[in-house]
Amino acid sequence: MSTFFIIAVLVLLFVVIFQIAKASEYVAILKGEEKARKHDNKINGFLMIAFLVLGLIGVYYCHEILKGRVLSESASIEGEKVDEMLNITLAVTGIVFIITQVLLFWFAYKYQESEKRKVFFFPHNNTMEVVWTVVPAIVLSILVVIGLRNWFIFTGDAPKESLIVEVTGRQFGWIFRYPGKDNQFGKRYFRNIDPSNNNLGLVWADNKELNQKADPATFDDIVNDNTMYVIKGRPVKLIIGSRDVIHDVGLVHFRLKMDAVPGIPTTLWFTPKYTTAEMKTKTGNSNFQYEISCNQMCGNGHYSMKGIIEVLEEDEYYAWIAKQKPYYYGAFPEKDPSAAPPTPGGVPSSSPDSAASITTASVIQAGGGQNNKLK
Amino acid sequence: MSNEQIHAAPAQGASHGSHDHGHAEGGHHHHETFITKYIFSQDHKMIAKQFLVTGMAWAVLGGLMSVLFRIQLAYPDQNFPILETLLGHWAKGGKITAESYYALVTIHGTVMVFFVLTAGLSGTFSNFLIPLQVGARDMASPFMNMLSYWFFFTSAIIMLSSLFVETGPFSGGWTAYPPLSALGSTSPGSKTGMDLWLISMALFVVSQLLGGLNYIATVLNMRTKGMSMTRLPLTIWAFFFTAVLGVLSFPVLLSGFILLIFDRNFGTSFYLSDIFVNGIGALPNEGGSPILYQHLFWFLGHPEVYIIILPGMGIVSEVMSTNSRKPIFGYMAMIGSLFAIAILSFLVWAHHMFVSGLNPFLGSFFVLLTLLIAVPSAIKVFNWLTTLWRGNIRFTPGMLYSIGFVSMFISGGLTGIWLGNSALDIHLHDTYFIIAHFHLVMGVAGIFGMYAGIYHWYPKMFGRYMNNTLAYIHFWVTFAGAYLIFWPMHYEGLAGMPRRYYDYTNWESFKMFEGLNVFISIVAIIVFAVQLLFLFNFFYSMYKGRKVTSQNPWGSTTLEWTTPINPGHGNWPGEIPEVHRWAYDYGKDGKDFIAQTTPVGAGETTNH
Numbered sequence: 017m018s019t020f021f022i023i024a025v026l027v028l029l030f031v032v033i034f035q036i037a038k039a040s041e042y043v044a045i046l047k048g049e050e051k052a053r054k055h056d057n058k059i060n061g062f063l064m065i066a067f068l069v070l071g072l073i074g075v076y077y078c079h080e081i082l083k084g085r086v087l088s089e090s091a092s093i094e095g096e097k098v099d100e101m102l103n104i105t106l107a108v109t110g111i112v113f114i115i116t117q118v119l120l121f122w123f124a125y126k127y128q129e130s131e132k133r134k135v136f137f138f139p140h141n142n143t144m145e146v147v148w149t150v151v152p153a154i155v156l157s158i159l160v161v162i163g164l165r166n167w168f169i170f171t172g173d174a175p176k177e178s179l180i181v182e183v184t185g186r187q188f189g190w191i192f193r194y195p196g197k198d199n200q201f202g203k204r205y206f207r208n209i210d211p212s213n214n215n216l217g218l219v220w221a222d223n224k225e226l227n228q229k230a231d232p233a234t235f236d237d238i239v240n241d242n243t244m245y246v247i248k249g250r251p252v253k254l255i256i257g258s259r260d261v262i263h264d265v266g267l268v269h270f271r272l273k274m275d276a277v278p279g280i281p282t283t284l285w286f287t288p289k290y291t292t293a294e295m296k297t298k299t300g301n302s303n304f305q306y307e308i309s310c311n312q313m314c315g316n317g318h319y320s321m322k323g324i325i326e327v328l329e330e331d332e333y334y335a336w337i338a339k340q341k342p343y344y345y346g347a348f349p350e351k352d353p354s355a356a357p358p359t360p361g362g363v364p365s366s367s368p369d370s371a372a373s374i375t376t377a378s379v380i381q382a383g384g385g386q387n388n389k390l391k
Numbered sequence: 392m393s394n395e396q397i398h399a400a401p402a403q404g405a406s407h408g409s410h411d412h413g414h415a416e417g418g419h420h421h422h423e424t425f426i427t428k429y430i431f432s433q434d435h436k437m438i439a440k441q442f443l444v445t446g447m448a449w450a451v452l453g454g455l456m457s458v459l460f461r462i463q464l465a466y467p468d469q470n471f472p473i474l475e476t477l478l479g480h481w482a483k484g485g486k487i488t489a490e491s492y493y494a495l496v497t498i499h500g501t502v503m504v505f506f507v508l509t510a511g512l513s514g515t516f517s518n519f520l521i522p523l524q525v526g527a528r529d530m531a532s533p534f535m536n537m538l539s540y541w542f543f544f545t546s547a548i549i550m551l552s553s554l555f556v557e558t559g560p561f562s563g564g565w566t567a568y569p570p571l572s573a574l575g576s577t578s579p580g581s582k583t584g585m586d587l588w589l590i591s592m593a594l595f596v597v598s599q600l601l602g603g604l605n606y607i608a609t610v611l612n613m614r615t616k617g618m619s620m621t622r623l624p625l626t627i628w629a630f631f632f633t634a635v636l637g638v639l640s641f642p643v644l645l646s647g648f649i650l651l652i653f654d655r656n657f658g659t660s661f662y663l664s665d666i667f668v669n670g671i672g673a674l675p676n677e678g679g680s681p682i683l684y685q686h687l688f689w690f691l692g693h694p695e696v697y698i699i700i701l702p703g704m705g706i707v708s709e710v711m712s713t714n715s716r717k718p719i720f721g722y723m724a725m726i727g728s729l730f731a732i733a734i735l736s737f738l739v740w741a742h743h744m745f746v747s748g749l750n751p752f753l754g755s756f757f758v759l760l761t762l763l764i765a766v767p768s769a770i771k772v773f774n775w776l777t778t779l780w781r782g783n784i785r786f787t788p789g790m791l792y793s794i795g796f797v798s799m800f801i802s803g804g805l806t807g808i809w810l811g812n813s814a815l816d817i818h819l820h821d822t823y824f825i826i827a828h829f830h831l832v833m834g835v836a837g838i839f840g841m842y843a844g845i846y847h848w849y850p851k852m853f854g855r856y857m858n859n860t861l862a863y864i865h866f867w868v869t870f871a872g873a874y875l876i877f878w879p880m881h882y883e884g885l886a887g888m889p890r891r892y893y894d895y896t897n898w899e900s901f902k903m904f905e906g907l908n909v910f911i912s913i914v915a916i917i918v919f920a921v922q923l924l925f926l927f928n929f930f931y932s933m934y935k936g937r938k939v940t941s942q943n944p945w946g947s948t949t950l951e952w953t954t955p956i957n958p959g960h961g962n963w964p965g966e967i968p969e970v971h972r973w974a975y976d977y978g979k980d981g982k983d984f985i986a987q988t989t990p991v992g993a994g995e996t997t998n999h
Contacts, residue, residue, distance in 0.1 A: 019473045026920065033924065037860035041937070056859065060786035063867060064794070071874065082882040085903045098818045102885070105815065109805040116772060116801045123779040124794055127715070128786065135978030136781035139718040144777070145770070152769040156762045156808070163812035164755050170817060171751035187577060187669055206665040207673045217667070259667050261571040262681055264746065264821065268887030268900050271818040275747045277681055278570060279664030282748040307900045311821040311889045313564040315571060315578040316489045319892035 054129070061128035068121035072114075087268060088299060091306065091327075092286040095271030097166045104162065108155060170272065174253035174285035181244055182255045184216060185263030185276035188317035190308060191215050194238040196342055201255075202234025209259065213347040215239065216259075220344055235351075239343035243324040244308070246288055247333045253285040263321065264312035269295070273311055288327040295327075423960075431541075433533035434960040438540050439519035440852060443845070445540075445547060446511020447926065449502045450838075454919050456499040463487045465912035467894045489893045493562035494554075494580055496891060500565030501588070502550065505595055508699040508837045510543050513637075516702055516844050517606045517630040519852065523951035524624050526615025526968060528961045531608035535601050542598035546591045553587035561588040564891060566692065569662040569684050573654045576668045585655070589648055596645045599637050606634035615950070617970035621726075622987065624949050624974040625719060628726050629705025632733040633698050640694040640737070647687030654679070682747055689740035696833050697736040700800075701729060703840020704771060707793040709974075710847045711775060713947050714790035715782030716983060718975035721774045728767035728774075735764045745813040746820050754813050761811035768804050772797060783978075787945070788862035789847030795870045796839040802874075803832025806881065821891075824884020827877045835873045842866075845929070850944050854957045855936035861928040865921055872918035876911050883907065948986050949974050972997055 044052035090096050127133070182193040182201060193216060195201045207226060208217035218234040246252040256265055258276040265284065266273040274284040296304045308323030328336065345352035432438060459478075462471065463486075470485035481491035518536065522529055530536045553560040562580030563571040567588070575582035610631045614623070650661040654676075662684045663676035712719040719725060741749055741757040775797050784790065806828040809815050819825060842865075849857050888901045895901045895908075943952040950970070954962050968988045976985040980995065991997055 030924065030927070033861070033864065034927070037858045037864075037928075040860045041858060056863070057786050060791060060863065061784075064786075067867075067871070074874070075878070078879055078882070082879060082907070086882055086885045087887060087900075095818075098815060101812070101815055102809075102818075105809050105812070109808055113801065113805055116776065117798060119776050120779070120794065120797055120801070123776060123782075124784060124786075127779060127782045128784050130783065133781075133783050134981075135715075135717050135783050137718065137978045137980075138720060138777070138781065139975065140721045140723065144773075145721055145724050148773045149766060149770055153763075153766050156765055159808065159812060160759055160762050163758055163814045166814035167751060167755060167758065167812075167817075170814060171754075186667075206667050209667040209673060211669070217673075260669070261574070261577050261666075262568055266821070266887065266889060268818075271887075273746050273817060273820060277748050278666050279677075280680065280682065280748050301899070303899050305899050307898060309887070309889050309898065309900070313493075313568070313571065313891045316493055316562070316580075318493070319489070319894050320897065322898065 057129050061125050064121050064128075065125040068118065068125075071117070090269070090271050091290050091295060092267075092270035092272070092288055094170055094286045095269075097169065098271040101162060101166060105159060108159065170284075174283070175251045178251040178253040178285055179247060180253045180255065181246065182257070183244070183265055183276065183323075184257050184259055185265070185310065185314070185321070186215075186259040187261065187315050188310070188321040190242060190244070190265075190321070190323035191259075192240055192244045192323075193343075194337065194340070195233075196236030196238055198233055198236055200233045202237050203231040204234075206259070214343075215241075216343075218343065220347070235344045236342045237344070238337070238340045240340070242322075243326055245326045245328055245333055245336055247330050248288050248291045248294075248327050250330070251285055251287045253283060256282045256284060261314050262312050263310045263314050265323075266309040266311035267306075267325070268309065269306050275312055288325075291327045291329055291332075292325075431537060433529070433537045435518045435522050435530050435533065435536060436852070436958070436960075436962075438536055439515050441540050442510055442514035442518060442543070445544060446507050446515060447929070449506040449547065450511065450922075451926065453499050453502040453507060454922060456495045458916055458919050459487060460492055460495045460499070461912035461915045463492055463893065464895075465909040467896055490559055490562060490579060492893045493564075493578075493891070494560045494584070497562050497564055497580070498550070498554070498560050501561075501592075503834065504565060504695065504699070505592070506543075506547055506550070508834070508841075509599070509637075509695070510595070512837060512841045512844075513630060513633050513698065513702045514540070514543065514602060515841075516626070516706060516848075517602070517634065519848065520626050520951065521606055521609050521630055522613070523851070523954065523958075523962060524627050524949050524974075525610060525613060526618055526950050526970065527609060527613035528963070528967070530605045531613060532605055536605050539598045539602035539605065542594050542601065546594035546598060549587050549591040549594065553584045553591070556583045556587065558582040558584055560584040566685075566688060567651070568688075569651060569654065569681050570666055573651060573662055574666070574668060574674075575655075576671045589652055589655075593645060593648055596641045596648075599641050603634040603637040603641075606630055607638065610634075615967045615970055618987075621723070622970055622973045624705075625708040625722070625725055625729075626702075626705040628729055629701045629708075632729050633701045636694040636698050636701070636733055636736060640691040640698075643687055644691035647684055647691075650687070651684065682744070682749065685744050685747055686740070689743045690737075692743065693740040694736045696829070697732055699833050699837045700840070701732070703796060703837050703843075704729065706840050706844040706847070707775070707796045708778075709949070710789045710843050711778055711793045711797075712975055712977060713847075713945050714785045714787055714793070715778055716785070716946075716977050717778060717782040718977050718979075719774070720777035720780075721770070722973065722975060724770055725774055728770045731767040732764060735760060735767070739764060739811075742811055742813070742816070745816045751813075758811060758813050762808060764811075765804070765808055768800075772801055772804075787846065788857070788859060788866060789843045791863070791866045791870075792839045792843035792846060795866065796836050796843060798870075799831050799836040799839060799873065802878075803828055803830070803836060807832060818887065819884055821889055822884040823880040823888045823890060826890050827880035827884060830877050830880075831873070835877070842869075842925075847945070848951075849929075849932070850939045851951055851954075851958075853933050853936070854939050855932055856939065856944075857928050857932040857936055861924055865925045865928070868921045869918055872914050872921070875914045876918065879907055879911060943986075946984050948976055948984050950987060953986070953988055 090099050180195060184191040193201065203219040204217045205219055206217050208214055208219060216239060218237060219228050219231045220234040221230050222228065254265065256274050256276045258278045260278060263276040264273055265276060270286045272284055272286055274282050290298060292306060296302055306325035306327060308325060310318055310321035314321065429437065472485040474482035474487065475485045481488065558579040560580060561584040563578055571577050572581055572585055610627055653659040654662050660676035660679040662681050663674065663679040666674045666676060668674065708719050708725060739757055739761045741754065742761045745754050810819055810825060810828055846857060846862060883904050888904060939956050942956060950968060953968050955964060970987045971990045972987055974987055979985060
């Protein structure tokens with residue numbers, strides 16, 4: 017009922033506006049069209065300058081109420097460069113914005129039709145043309161130089177001491193893989209993917225049909241879903257891929273992103289500055305999380321494709337990784353030294369979603385925690 | 392209300408052609424039936440109107456779609472039973488489903504870019520103005536011109552039909568990146584809906600090529616006596632470059648689509664490799680590259696945004712000069728910058744792909760070339776500003792929209808400098824920042840160019856005026872509304888809020904903009920309603936508007952105002968007038984304006 021009411025009101029409003037518009041046309045004819053036109057011209061001229069003033073106030077007001085909601089300080093060292101560049105670019109474009117918009121509306125107001133004015137016949141002026149070709153070209157060159165310097169840092173090689181994590185997108189979630197003790201990722205092939213225990217298609221068994229030999233480097237790879245763990249202050253290099261369609265690893269707090277493309281691995285690296293716990297106090301938001309947002313349309317669940325990054329202190333990280341079981345044991349529980357002797361009907365060591373069960377607090381006996389430290 | 396009075400006195404421009412043909416349907420001999428006149432017409436003016444009306448129909452549909460998805464963005468947790476009544480299973484329980492949300496976003500983008508701002512804008516004004524302003528009786532090939540419209544029409548009908556298939560229309564974003572667009576198993580919208588989308592787009596490319604070749608041939612070959620290239624109005628230059636861009640880049644898009652059709656239907660692997668689909672398993676395809684598609688798509692996709700904005704630039708230059716009663720400043724620089732933009736537009740496509748996995752070194756060239764485009768754009772803006780300076784400005788509705796165009800072009804263009812710099816794009820890519828950027832610089836500016844053209848040439852199209860009061864309301868609400876909608880989106884983008892999200896409530900990083908999204912949606916609905924006011928004005932004035940009684944109501948120098956008020960097929964009843972000067976002699980030698988058809992007086996200095 018209320019919808020019909022709203023529609024009725026809207027229709028009525030339309031009719032009223034139309035009647036006013038029509039009436040003003042008749043009035044104009046009565047008053048003399050030339051006079052009416054000049055009158056309208058004055059109104060529009062005034063509106064031009066009013067729009068400028070209100071618009072600039074609006075820009076200021078908008079900034080005041082929204083600036084607090086735009087992300088605070090960058091959470092990565094590389095992101096600081098993005099923020100710095102944002103500020104420089106904002107300053108340059110902001111100045112141009114204000115000058116050109118003020119001139120546009122000021123000229124429109126100032127030079128509105130008047131019987132006294134004689135139009136200045138001014139078809140061209142080469143000096144002026146040259147000035148406003150050269151000045152923007154120089155300013156833009158400076159911006160290009162700053163930008164490219166940063167670009168080559170962002171896309172350049174990651175530092176040698178980087179932690180390496182493989183990120184794989186799928187509809188609609190993220191799978192993370194750590195190289196394990198040998199610090200080497202085992203081979204994977206998409207035809208080996210088995211959603212029940214081999215989400216990434218690791219080549220960990222011989223397969224005559226596919227002409228594959230088991231890669232021992234896969235045996236200690238650690239795989240988990242949804243949450244990625246990294247170390248504060250230590251660069252992390254992501255090797256990004258996708259299992260199905262194109263996704264994108266969007267890291268808003270770190271100011272970076274990179275597409276996840278099936279068949280073509282991409283990389284991205286950054287250095288986290290604050291642990292998740294520190295960010296919770298910094299932002300004053302106890303629910304704060306570093307979220308990975310998918311930034312490339314990937315299907316109907318695109319908006320829900322969230323990953324979490326836990327930034328930990330170094331010791332916390334090693335405590336965590338020490339608790340992780342290689343993914344291999346999920347598929348081959350009989351190989352798991354901690355599960356021996358296998359008891360039929362015992363604790364199931366593989367869950368359908370993620371084989372490396374994080375909840376089981378079983379410490380890998382062989383090796384111990386600190387030996388997992390990457391070289 | 393009284394544009395009539397501007398040039399009530401017989402204008403110089405009226406000296407050519409006869410006055411008696413005002414009501415006759417032209418002095419032509421061939422017999423016209425309803426079908427040949429209004430449907431399968433070969434008259435460029437009628438074809439232009441067909442493009443315009445079809446484009447407007449799609450603009451309403453595309454705008455309505457945006458209203459629907461804005462409702463979802465503003466009220467993600469509320470139900471509106473009316474939506475289910477209107478949309479059926481698209482809005483089960485009164486809430487737009489994720490599937491239909493993505494379909495709405497995708498089709499909104501596709502139709503706005505291609506059907507409204509390409510066909511509706513350059514289709515309308517290239518067709519209408521090229522023969523009239525170069526002094527030709529019609530296009531080089533009126534028949535091809537007619538085909539161009541009917542291919543477009545068929546393409547539009549197929550796109551429309553895709554809204555009604557069971558699995559829904561295509562829903563993978565207007566850029567249609569594979570593998571999502573190639574595999575029906577990854578999204579229901581990529582099933583039949585995508586087939587129809589591809590067929591529709593292929594026909595659209597055909598339409599663009601037929602039209603574009605015609606525009607180029609007409610501009611190059613059919614100019615009247617004395618109309619050298621440097622005497623052409625800037626509108627024609629803009630349409631010419633637009634057509635060249637289209638002819639060179641649309642075939643590349645088609646090739647990309649053909650490969651996609653093969654991947655979808657014939658088992659090839661141009662774009663597919665290493666794919667495992669949930670619930671289906673590993674696919675046989677290996678060795679393809681999804682990035683190849685992106686290169687092919689953006690090789691059109693980037694020139695496409697200039698295909699949209701160049702006609703607007705041309706129209707604005709012409710309308711602004713006429714209503715400032717002052718020549719356009721830097722005519723040659725305006726042509727030069729159009730040319731520079733046209734060339735550069737082919738060399739910047741990969742700036743859409745900075746984070747796609749493109750080689751970063753290659754990316755750096757695209758940064759340089761992209762930021763270079765800002766130079767010709769800056770030249771144009773400064774030239775427009777100087778055109779206003781010391782003019783005698785008449786705020787006709789067309790002029791208001793031209794000023795609005797420049798304002799939008801500045802606001803949206805400047806953020807292009809942010810996004811074109813890859814090191815910033817790496818943060819801003821695919822966020823609301825880019826939405827704000829391209830809607831201001833291409834969407835709103837493009838549609839403002841279109842409105843400027845419609846208001847300015849309406850008297851020539853229909854022999855009547857539109858209601859000025861409605862036009863003023865339309866302009867000021869749309870202008871303020873466009874800023875209110877898109878300006879705050881920059882902040883959402885700076886906060887990294889991704890585009891194409893159905894619901895942000897589960898995201899700790901993005902949910903702080905809830906109230907802002909409500910505000911934006913409400914303004915969007917108001918702005919949409921005001922566009923309906925324009926539509927009403929347009930169709931009402933066609934029948935009831937004040938009649939045009941003088942040949943040259945705006946006091947314009949160009950040739951279209953030397954035709955009868957209601958020109959028939961063939962445009963000029965007698966000889967086509969000869970041209971003696973450039974198109975911008977306003978305020979020269981103490982005269983208000985001197986028409987292009989006026990011979991150069993003794994001792995007069997000329998520009999071109």
